Amino acid sequence: MAAVFEGMLEWFPRRRPPPPRTSAGAHSIAATPAADGVDRISALPDDLLRDVVSRLPVRDGARTAALASRWRGLWRSAPLVLSDADLRLPPAELEPARAAAAVGRVLADHPGPFRAVHLTHFSLASVERERDLAEWARLLADKGVQDLALLNDSSPIRGRRLPADILRCASLCRLFLGSWTLRDTTGAEVFNQLKELRMFSTDMSDGFLDHMLACSPELEALAVIVSRMPKRICLRGQSLQCMLLWMSAADELAVVDAPRLAETKASPSSIVPSVKILALRANFGVFKEVNMLPSFLRCFPNIDTLHIESAIDGEAMGRHHAKFWREAHPIKFLKSTVEKIVIHEFRGDRSEFEFLKFIAKHAKKLQALLLVLTREKFASAEEADKITHELWAIGGSKWGQQMFGVAVGA
Known part of the structure; x- marks a missing residue:
């Protein structure tokens, strides 16, 4: 658990401690002139x-x-890197208004671009900070911020909406x-x-995440931590490689169109133990997909119901x-937890039956196969x-008479 928690912390902005205070008369190494002057x-x-x-x-x-x-003129012509931690020096750390005023002056005075702006150390929940943040959001969008962190340094806020201008930061x-x-x-x-x-600790509407994924074609990593989420998450993105879902519940997680995410190999950092029902699409006649399927399924060790749509798009069987x-x-889940498997769009191809043989060999607790x-x-x-005859030939006597079902697709 400690290793997992440490990994989760990597998704948070790094917080730099304030620079140390020196006693009167002390000199830093940087202030010491060179020997030859x-x-x-x-x-x-x-x-x-x-x-x-x-x-x-x-x-x-x-x-x-x-x-x-x-x-x-060098500071004004250099890309800005601003962390409010660097402004929280006594007495400003005791007076949020002064720290906020300092942030506002920096954002207004620097012409941009903004390489990184991290506002993570004081509460943005007050009415005064709400007005400040509306102006800051406009400046961030206009001056091309690249790396942005906005964290309320207080308990989670329910009802405090993100300023709309933050979503205008196309850079x-x-x-x-x-x-x-x-x-x-x-x-x-x-x-x-x-x-x-x-x-982190966000309250999302049903369409927010869908919109962000649709508007971010180069997105590679997505993390949702301790958040209130839509009941159904549809992951789309040709570049998406990694998703972290930590202490955030969703009834359904669908990998709709994320080919690089689907190639994830099972490991302690990619296992999702909370998923009970899983649905996916696979072409049993294409070796790349067949080779990927067991690795992907190992990421979900506690599945009790598995739906697979047998696809033929892309390459012929x-x-x-x-x-x-x-x-x-x-x-693991075939041996210990899965009770129901449904294969949709079944055509009776030899490649599909080879997968059924694999199920018959390893699914110890299976109660229904449709x-x-x-x-x-x-x-x-x-x-x-x-x-039906071939299905019985694979595992009829082993599984029992009440297990099989054949139906027509909708």
């Missing part, structure tokens, strides 16, 4: 100096303008939202650069892959009888 740092090219300045805590970066005329590459109600997506941009979307299914390792035939197969009494 030559200022070699100021001789560096502007591009390199801007990169150095942008990596400093924002307070120190802004102060470099006072060093010399050579440094005067976003990473977005972390904590303790917000997520409802309206009117006017939201297409996030062509968004790679990571992380949400051909090989039956009997050797693969004979040598495939057992899957084959939903295509209309074409069901319309022919001869074809339906042939499928």
